[in-house]
Amino acid sequence: MLKLSTLHTYLSQVLDLPDLHTAILLTPAGQLVCYASDSTRSKEDVRVAVGITGGSFVEVEEHGYAILEAEGKPHLGRIYVQAINELPDGKNNVAAEGWQPLMIVALAFTHGYDEASVQAKARAFADHLAKALHKHRDYLTAPKPPPSSISSPTTVR
Numbered sequence: 001m002l003k004l005s006t007l008h009t010y011l012s013q014v015l016d017l018p019d020l021h022t023a024i025l026l027t028p029a030g031q032l033v034c035y036a037s038d039s040t041r042s043k044e045d046v047r048v049a050v051g052i053t054g055g056s057f058v059e060v061e062e063h064g065y066a067i068l069e070a071e072g073k074p075h076l077g078r079i080y081v082q083a084i085n086e087l088p089d090g091k092n093n094v095a096a097e098g099w100q101p102l103m104i105v106a107l108a109f110t111h112g113y114d115e116a117s118v119q120a121k122a123r124a125f126a127d128h129l130a131k132a133l134h135k136h137r138d139y140l141t142a143p144k145p146p147p148s149s150i151s152s153p154t155t156v157r
Contacts, residue, residue: 004034010129011036014107014121021077022049022108023125028100030054045108048073053106056081060104065122067115070108077110082122084130102133 011023011034021038024046032050052068059066064083070076083101105125109118 007034008036010125014125016113016117016121018110019113020107020109020118020121022046022106024049024053024106024108025129026050026053026104026106028057028102028104030057033103045073045076049076049079049106049108052079053081053104057104060101065119076108077113078115079106079108080115080118080122081106082119082126084126084133102130105129 007025011025014023015021015036015038017038018040021041022035022045023037024035025033027033030050030053032046035046035050037046048070052070056066056068060081060083064085066081068079068081070079082105084103084105085101105122107118107122109115
């Protein structure tokens with residue numbers, strides 16, 4: 001079983017203050033699970049980052065990651081979003097039909113910080129957490145609903 005305090009500790013270890021300043025763990029639906037941030041950052045900054053990250057699910061689903069700009073909030077910098085995803089055969093792959101990530105990790109960093117370093121940290125965190133989360137996949141993910149056969153709603157009289 002995973003504990004929030006343990007997740008917070010893992011997220012805190014990813015940080016490289018002051019440049020890599022916020023690490024966030026979200027569900028694929030964009031719900032906040034846990035975060036770690038520089039103590040000088042406000043909770044509002046975290047909420048904004050969660051909102052920006054939640055809107056990137058299509059790109060994350062297609063590529064396994066996304067790099068976003070926090071427009072209107074230059075002090076947040078950029079946000080690297082990585083899918084935490086593991087297939088039953090142990091390979092990470094986001095292209096499998098109907099497969100969704102277990103979780104999503106988002107790392108917010110300043111514009112001057114090395115993007116390759118952020119990617120490496122996000123992938124290492126995702127790989128580490130995927131091993132623990134994979135055994136709970138049935139509880140963490142919901143099957144995608146089948147396509148609807150209804151062509152139009154019925155009229156109410």
